[in-house]
Amino acid sequence: MSETRATRFTIAGAITAGLAVVAFCLILLWHDPLLFWNDDYELSVLPVFADVVRSWSEGHWPLLSPYSWVCGNLAGEFQYGTFSLFVNAAVIFIWKFPLTFPQQAAALSIIHLFVLAIGAFLLARDRRFSIPLSVFVALVASLNGWIICWGATDWFGALGAFTWLPWAWWGAERALEGQRTKWRFLWPAPFVYLLVTGGFPYTVLMLLLLIAWLSVKSLGQTRGIRSILPMLVGVALGFGLSAPAWLAILDLVQGSARELQPASVHWQWLVPPAALSGFILPCWTVNWTDFSSRLVLHPGTELACGLVAPVALIAGFVWRGRTLVRQIKWELILLVLVLVLAMLPTAGLFRWSFRWLPFVHLVLVICAAEALRVRLGSSAFAKATADRPIPAVAALALVVLTGIAMSIFRTGGPYAFPLIWIFLGLAAVWSFSELFLRDSEFQKWAPAAITFLALLATYLYIPPNGGVPKYNLSQELLEPSPLDPRRLYLSIYPWAELTYRVENKSQPVGQIVRPGSTSMWAGLPFINGYSPIRPAGVAREFATTIHGEINPAMGDYLLNYQAGEVGELARLGVDGIVVAREIDTAPRPASEWQLVVSTDEGRVFHRRGAPFARVRSVTSIDSRPNEQFVSATISRINDSRNRVELDVDVPRGDQPALLAFSRPYFRGYEARLENQRLVVTSYRGLLPIVEVPAGSHGRLTLTYRPYWLKWGSAAAVACVLALIFGFFAATSQRR
Numbered sequence: 231m232s233e234t235r236a237t238r239f240t241i242a243g244a245i246t247a248g249l250a251v252v253a254f255c256l257i258l259l260w261h262d263p264l265l266f267w268n269d270d271y272e273l274s275v276l277p278v279f280a281d282v283v284r285s286w287s288e289g290h291w292p293l294l295s296p297y298s299w300v301c302g303n304l305a306g307e308f309q310y311g312t313f314s315l316f317v318n319a320a321v322i323f324i325w326k327f328p329l330t331f332p333q334q335a336a337a338l339s340i341i342h343l344f345v346l347a348i349g350a351f352l353l354a355r356d357r358r359f360s361i362p363l364s365v366f367v368a369l370v371a372s373l374n375g376w377i378i379c380w381g382a383t384d385w386f387g388a389l390g391a392f393t394w395l396p397w398a399w400w401g402a403e404r405a406l407e408g409q410r411t412k413w414r415f416l417w418p419a420p421f422v423y424l425l426v427t428g429g430f431p432y433t434v435l436m437l438l439l440l441i442a443w444l445s446v447k448s449l450g451q452t453r454g455i456r457s458i459l460p461m462l463v464g465v466a467l468g469f470g471l472s473a474p475a476w477l478a479i480l481d482l483v484q485g486s487a488r489e490l491q492p493a494s495v496h497w498q499w500l501v502p503p504a505a506l507s508g509f510i511l512p513c514w515t516v517n518w519t520d521f522s523s524r525l526v527l528h529p530g531t532e533l534a535c536g537l538v539a540p541v542a543l544i545a546g547f548v549w550r551g552r553t554l555v556r557q558i559k560w561e562l563i564l565l566v567l568v569l570v571l572a573m574l575p576t577a578g579l580f581r582w583s584f585r586w587l588p589f590v591h592l593v594l595v596i597c598a599a600e601a602l603r604v605r606l607g608s609s610a611f612a613k614a615t616a617d618r619p620i621p622a623v624a625a626l627a628l629v630v631l632t633g634i635a636m637s638i639f640r641t642g643g644p645y646a647f648p649l650i651w652i653f654l655g656l657a658a659v660w661s662f663s664e665l666f667l668r669d670s671e672f673q674k675w676a677p678a679a680i681t682f683l684a685l686l687a688t689y690l691y692i693p694p695n696g697g698v699p700k701y702n703l704s705q706e707l708l709e710p711s712p713l714d715p716r717r718l719y720l721s722i723y724p725w726a727e728l729t730y731r732v733e734n735k736s737q738p739v740g741q742i743v744r745p746g747s748t749s750m751w752a753g754l755p756f757i758n759g760y761s762p763i764r765p766a767g768v769a770r771e772f773a774t775t776i777h778g779e780i781n782p783a784m785g786d787y788l789l790n791y792q793a794g795e796v797g798e799l800a801r802l803g804v805d806g807i808v809v810a811r812e813i814d815t816a817p818r819p820a821s822e823w824q825l826v827v828s829t830d831e832g833r834v835f836h837r838r839g840a841p842f843a844r845v846r847s848v849t850s851i852d853s854r855p856n857e858q859f860v861s862a863t864i865s866r867i868n869d870s871r872n873r874v875e876l877d878v879d880v881p882r883g884d885q886p887a888l889l890a891f892s893r894p895y896f897r898g899y900e901a902r903l904e905n906q907r908l909v910v911t912s913y914r915g916l917l918p919i920v921e922v923p924a925g926s927h928g929r930l931t932l933t934y935r936p937y938w939l940k941w942g943s944a945a946a947v948a949c950v951l952a953l954i955f956g957f958f959a960a961t962s963q964r965r
Contacts, residue, residue: 273746301759306482391428422468515643619664898936
C-alpha cells in the first residue's frame, strides 16, 4: 500500500473511531439525558465556563472571576484549563448554541472524547496495528469505566487533560524514531502543552511517568543517550508553552487548605486488590474506601474496559506467555507499575489513587492489541495462534468462572443480572465468529464490536455516576433575581452534597443560596465558591469546604458578631447575606439589616442603605491599630476582572490615605499612581489594600500581574517562536 493511501486509510479510521465514540455517547444520552450532568459539573465546571465565556466577551483573559472570592483565581485553580487554547475554544463554541445545562455538559465531554479516541487510534496505528485493532484501542481508551464514570461526567479537568495523553505518547514515540528528520523533536511539544493546560495534576504525573518509561526503554534498546534527546527537547518545549498554567497552581497552592489535607484522604479511593475481577465483570462488588474514609460496597465500574482487553492479554499469557512477554515486555512493566500505583496510598498534594486507572486502561488495551495481532504479524506467537479461537474461548471461560466466584463470595451486588448473561452472550458470539467466520470482515472487527457492546451494556445497567450527587439546578439560575448584582453576598447553607441532592430535594434548588460556584451563571458576586485548593485568604479565614459551604460555627460567628457596621464583613464589602431555610439564624444587629426576600429555600438580607463601593478609603483598620489615615476622594471607578482604575485625591498633610479594594487578595497585585509605583499589601490576606501618600492625586491602577504570569508568558512566547522556526525549517527541508 502506498504511503498516500495508507494515510487516507488512517485518517478515515481515526474519524470512524471518533464517530463511534460519539454514537456511543448519544445512545447513553438517549437512555439518560442527564448522564453528563453530575456533582462537580453542576456546582463548579459549567458555571465557571459560563463566566469564562463572559470574560472573553468582555475582552479579558479569564484569570480572575469577580463572582467568587473562594474560587476567584481561575488560573490558579488549574482545573478550568485557563491557558488551554482547545478548552477555551470548545467552551466558546458550545456556548454559541442555545443549549440547556445538561446539553452543554454533554457537548463539552463528547468533543473531548472524540479527540481522545482519535489520539488513541493514531497511537495504535503507529504501532502497526490494523484499523480494526486501532479502533478497538480507541474505544477502550475513551470509553473505559473511569473516563465515563468520573472524567466525562464529573471531573472535567481529568478528561480535559487525559484527552491529550495518547497524543503526547504518539508524539513522543515519533520523536524517538531515528529515521525521522532532526526536527522530530517538534512532535510532542503541542500535545504536552495541551495535556498540562488541560487541568489535571494527576495526568501530568502520568505524562512524567510515561516520559521516564520511554527514556528507559529507548536507552535499553539503543544504548545511547542521544536517542532520547529529541523527545526530551520536545517535552521541555511543551512544558515551556504551558508554563503559566503550572506556575500558577504552584503559586496558589502555597498556604492553601490543600496543603493541610488530613492523612486519611490518602487512603480513600484506592483500587482494592479484591476488586480486580471487575476488569472481567464490572458488576463485581466489593468494599472500596469512599470520600468519607468508610468502606462501602461498590461495583467495579471504573475497571470496565469491554471484556476483550483483559481476556485477550490473559489468553496470550496462557497460550504463548514467553513469546508475548518478549514482544511486549516494556509495556507489561509499565502496566504493572501503573496498576500498582492505583492500589497504593497517595502522598503530598495528591489524593485518590484510582485516578491512575485511565492510564491503566490505555496501557492494558495496547498490550491486549498486541496479543490479538494474530494474522497481521509473522512472529511465532502469531503463527501458533492464527487458527485457534483462544481469546474468545478464554472470554467465555473467564466470564463463567468469574460468575461462579461471584456467587461463592457473594460479590454480585445489585447489578449482576442481566449483565452476566449479556457478557456470556457476547463471549459466545465472539467464539462463534472465531470458529465459523474466520476469514470474514466481521471477525476482524469482532474485538471492537464486542468491546462497544460490552461497555454499552455496562453503563445501561450500572449507574455510571459513581454515586456522586445530582442537583436539580434550573435554567433560571442564569437570572440574578431575586438577588442584586451590585451587592457582595455571603451565603450560609448546610452541606450541599447532603441537603440539596435530588434524593433529598427533588424541586429546583439554588436560586437563593447559590451553592458552589453557581453564582457565576448570573454574574452575582459571592464570597462562596467551589474550590478543591481553597487558597489562603477568605477560604482559610472562613473555614470553607470544597463545595463552598461556610463552617457552621464560623457562619454563626460571622452573622452574630461580625455583621455590624464596623465588623469584618463590612470591611470586606459584604452588603448581602443569604441564609438557607435549614439554618435558624440571621445577621445581627437587626438595625443594620433588612429582610428583602423569604422563600422555602432561604432568606435574603441586605445591609440598609446603598450597596458598598468596590473601592473605599478607610481611616483605620484593625490590622494596623496604631495608624490613622485621612479620607481620600475617589471617583470614576472602573472595576474589571484583572484590573481596577480610579481617580484618587488625597488631602495635603502628614497622613496618607488607605484604599481597600473589595476583591479577594492573591499574591501578584501591582499598583501605580500615574508613573509612581505603590506598595500593595493585604488586610489579613483577605483583600488588597494600598497606601497612597499625602497630597497625591491622579489615576490609580491596581493590576493583577503575578510573577508566574510574567515569567510563564515569556517562556511560552519563547517556545512558540522556537516551534514556529522549527516548523518552517522542517517544512523547507522536506521540500
